[in-house]
Structures are given as C-alpha cells and as structure tokens.
Amino acid sequence: MVEGVIASLMWLLFLYNTLLTRFFKNTNASMVLQGEYCLNKTRNGKVDRRNATEVIVVGAGVAGSALAYTLGKEGRRVRVIKRDLNQPDKIVGELLQPEGYLKLLELGLQGMQEPILIDAQRVFSYVLYKNGKNTRLFYTLKHFQSDVAGRSFHNGCFIQRMRHKAVSLPNVSIEQGTVTSLIEENGTIKGVQYKTKGGRESKAYALLTIVCDNSFSNLRRSLCDPKVDVLFYFVSLVLENYELPYANHGHVILAYPSAILFYPISSTEIRCLGCYIPGQKVPSLSNGEMALYLKTVVAPQMLFISIFTLIMMENQLKEKITY
Incomplete structure (x- = not known):
C-alpha cells in the first residue's frame, strides 16, 4: 500500500509520454478550437475561444493533480472536477520511494514533499523483523544527489500541495463537483455531466476527458467491470x-x-x-x-x-x- 504514490506517478508518466503526447501531436490547434462540444459560450451565445477547455480531468488525487499540472505546463487548458476538495485523510500513499521522488523532479513537481511544506520525513532504508531478529535493507542511492531518498508524510498534505501547484497555472482550474456520468455522442466521449457543490446539474465539454477517479467511482460502470470485491x-x-x-x-x-x-x-x-x-x-x-x-x-x-x-x-x- 505504501507504494501507491510511486505507482500512480509512474503510470501517469507512461500515460503522458505515450497516449497523450501522441494524441495532441496528431491534433492540430484548429481542431482543438473548432468543435462546439469543447467551447464555452458567452451570455449572448457567442463562442468564447479564449476559455475553451481542451482536457477535463475527473479526480484530483496524485494522478489527477499531477496530470493537470503537467498538461497545463504544456499550455493546455485543463479543467479538473473533484467531488471533495477538502484535505483527504487516507493511509494509502504515505511513503514515497526514491524512484517516485525522481519522477516528481521529472514532472517538475519538486518541492511537493519537502519538510518545510508538509513536515515530510526522509526515509533511507527499511528494517525487517522476524522471530526476534532484524536486518536492514538500504536503498541504492550512491549515484544520486544527496536529496534523493524516500519521503514519508501525511497523504492529505501531499495531495493538497499538488492541487495548489496545479491551479498556480493560469490555464488550469479545479472545481468541486460530483461527476455523475460521461457525455457520449456516436461512440465518442464529449465531456461529463456533474452536480456542482451547490447541487446544480451542469455539463462540461472538452476534446479529451480523462477519468482519474478511485476504484469506487460511479463511472466504473461506463469504463470497466463495476463490481468491487472487498476481501x-x-x-x-x-x-x-x-x-x-x-x-x-x-x-x-x-x-x-x-x-x-x-x-x-x-x-x-x-x-x-x-x-x-x-x-x-x-x-x-x-x-x-x-x-x-x-x-x-x-x-x-x-x-x-x-x-x-x-x-x-x-x-x-x-x-x-x-x-
């Protein structure tokens, strides 16, 4: 379970470097701004091309927040929708391995886990105990800079820092809302339908929609086997x-x-x-x-x-x- 953060970051890096890069390289800028479904309209009905959303990200955990920031740095207009933006209280993903720390650097997210920000603690190795005996297992870090090590912290503090980093970009926004369904037309996902924080039904459209929700997401029925067995x-x-x-x-x-x-x-x-x-x-x-x-x-x-x-x-x- 403590490998949750590094797994999310490594999957995100793979997703970005392969699928998303290929998608945007094969999509010219005019296509991004032409479809009615990815444009916002002003009160008089005119299209507001300056605020057109290119990517909707459902979820603002490790993967969703890091993805929003990474795409935002590339100049993409990203809109993140998350059910609850309060600081989460989870026991998953509290110990970031050195490889995960290096992935943060690669994504430009350094500083997210530093002690001065979230009281993070450095972790240099593990001690294994069995039958009254113990042995130490060290990370292989001699070829890296001195700051490269594991980091342990409150998961919720780490998530909040990543969210703040994402919205520090002018073209990235995070909105509190509950996504209830995907909007699909002719086999293509055009956006999402969701309830705002105040309970109002609303819709959001974009060229690309990415679901980074958890295993208990109500969108599972649209994307994969909705059954979740708790063993x-x-x-x-x-x-x-x-x-x-x-x-x-x-x-x-x-x-x-x-x-x-x-x-x-x-x-x-x-x-x-x-x-x-x-x-x-x-x-x-x-x-x-x-x-x-x-x-x-x-x-x-x-x-x-x-x-x-x-x-x-x-x-x-x-x-x-x-x-």
Missing part, C-alpha cells in the same frame, strides 16, 4: 511522540496474517499500518473487539516494541484508528 481490511493508527528504534527508516514486521509497518509521517507521528483483517466485517471499536484483536493477534508479534508502546496504542486506538 480484507487494513487498520492503522497513529502513535504520537514516539521514536522508532532506527530513525528515518521504515520498520516492517513479517507477521501473520500480514506484515505490520511502522514509519514516520511527521516529526511527531508514527504510522502503524497493516493489521490485516480478512472478511467483510471489521471488529467493533465500541464493544472492545478491535482492542482485543490488536492485543491477542497483532501485539504478540511485535517483539521489538516496548510495553510502553503497546499502552500508547491502546490509549490512542479510539481517536486515531483509520480504515
């Missing part, structure tokens, strides 16, 4: 003001039924992630089932953690747990 859950919590045995390292406990991860997400917070819970039902917090599961299944396998840490986990469980 298991990961539970996480945050430990505050605690130091791991190795600073600036990810800690991986090879446990059962899944690995358990510890890594810093700020200068004062440690994420505990990976309490794998199979099935469709999550143990209840209110009646103590979750605390019992962590004590009896998870805690006994974390030999390197002190009793003090286990007490902290129990005390912070109700406030900090995330699914």
Whole structure:
C-alpha cells in the first residue's frame, strides 16, 4: 500500500509520454478550437475561444493533480472536477520511494514533499523483523544527489500541495463537483455531466476527458467491470511522540496474517499500518473487539516494541484508528 504514490506517478508518466503526447501531436490547434462540444459560450451565445477547455480531468488525487499540472505546463487548458476538495485523510500513499521522488523532479513537481511544506520525513532504508531478529535493507542511492531518498508524510498534505501547484497555472482550474456520468455522442466521449457543490446539474465539454477517479467511482460502470470485491481490511493508527528504534527508516514486521509497518509521517507521528483483517466485517471499536484483536493477534508479534508502546496504542486506538 505504501507504494501507491510511486505507482500512480509512474503510470501517469507512461500515460503522458505515450497516449497523450501522441494524441495532441496528431491534433492540430484548429481542431482543438473548432468543435462546439469543447467551447464555452458567452451570455449572448457567442463562442468564447479564449476559455475553451481542451482536457477535463475527473479526480484530483496524485494522478489527477499531477496530470493537470503537467498538461497545463504544456499550455493546455485543463479543467479538473473533484467531488471533495477538502484535505483527504487516507493511509494509502504515505511513503514515497526514491524512484517516485525522481519522477516528481521529472514532472517538475519538486518541492511537493519537502519538510518545510508538509513536515515530510526522509526515509533511507527499511528494517525487517522476524522471530526476534532484524536486518536492514538500504536503498541504492550512491549515484544520486544527496536529496534523493524516500519521503514519508501525511497523504492529505501531499495531495493538497499538488492541487495548489496545479491551479498556480493560469490555464488550469479545479472545481468541486460530483461527476455523475460521461457525455457520449456516436461512440465518442464529449465531456461529463456533474452536480456542482451547490447541487446544480451542469455539463462540461472538452476534446479529451480523462477519468482519474478511485476504484469506487460511479463511472466504473461506463469504463470497466463495476463490481468491487472487498476481501480484507487494513487498520492503522497513529502513535504520537514516539521514536522508532532506527530513525528515518521504515520498520516492517513479517507477521501473520500480514506484515505490520511502522514509519514516520511527521516529526511527531508514527504510522502503524497493516493489521490485516480478512472478511467483510471489521471488529467493533465500541464493544472492545478491535482492542482485543490488536492485543491477542497483532501485539504478540511485535517483539521489538516496548510495553510502553503497546499502552500508547491502546490509549490512542479510539481517536486515531483509520480504515
């Protein structure tokens, strides 16, 4: 799960370098501005060519925001529509690998993860634990500049920084709205129908529409198999003001039924992630089932953690747990 950011960035780079570059190279500028479907009109009905949208991006996560910024730098007029523009609270994509950091540089998105901006922490290697023993695995970074390393942070802070970077370009806009369907004419997607933040039904048109929504998007039925099977859950919590045995390292406990991860997400917070819970039902917090599961299944396998840490986990469980 912690590979989510790098996977999104690498997929974005592939998408941009192949499909999008080829698309725009084969489309001359006059075509972009001619179709009625990709033009906005003024109140008197005249076409406003200055504000014509070339690309609609549905979603403003890692992929959507980075794509909007990259296309905007190329001079494309991009309109991003996102259901909720509040800072997300997710446990996916909190540890950016060095390769992901290099992709940020390649896309011109450097600075998104720097400590001064989002309290990001450098990660230089991992420590693996099993049966009371441990070993360290280092990134191969000797051929790179000193700033190239992993970065761990609050995913939501990282996403917000990327959104701000995208809208810093005058030809990129981000609007809060819920896309309900794609507008299709003669087998061609012409845009999207959506509800504005105020609940008004609206339509947006562009030459190209790209969906960067998540796996639970209501657009899945139009694009692929809409069925999503939930086979298991990961539970996480945050430990505050605690130091791991190795600073600036990810800690991986090879446990059962899944690995358990510890890594810093700020200068004062440690994420505990990976309490794998199979099935469709999550143990209840209110009646103590979750605390019992962590004590009896998870805690006994974390030999390197002190009793003090286990007490902290129990005390912070109700406030900090995330699914």
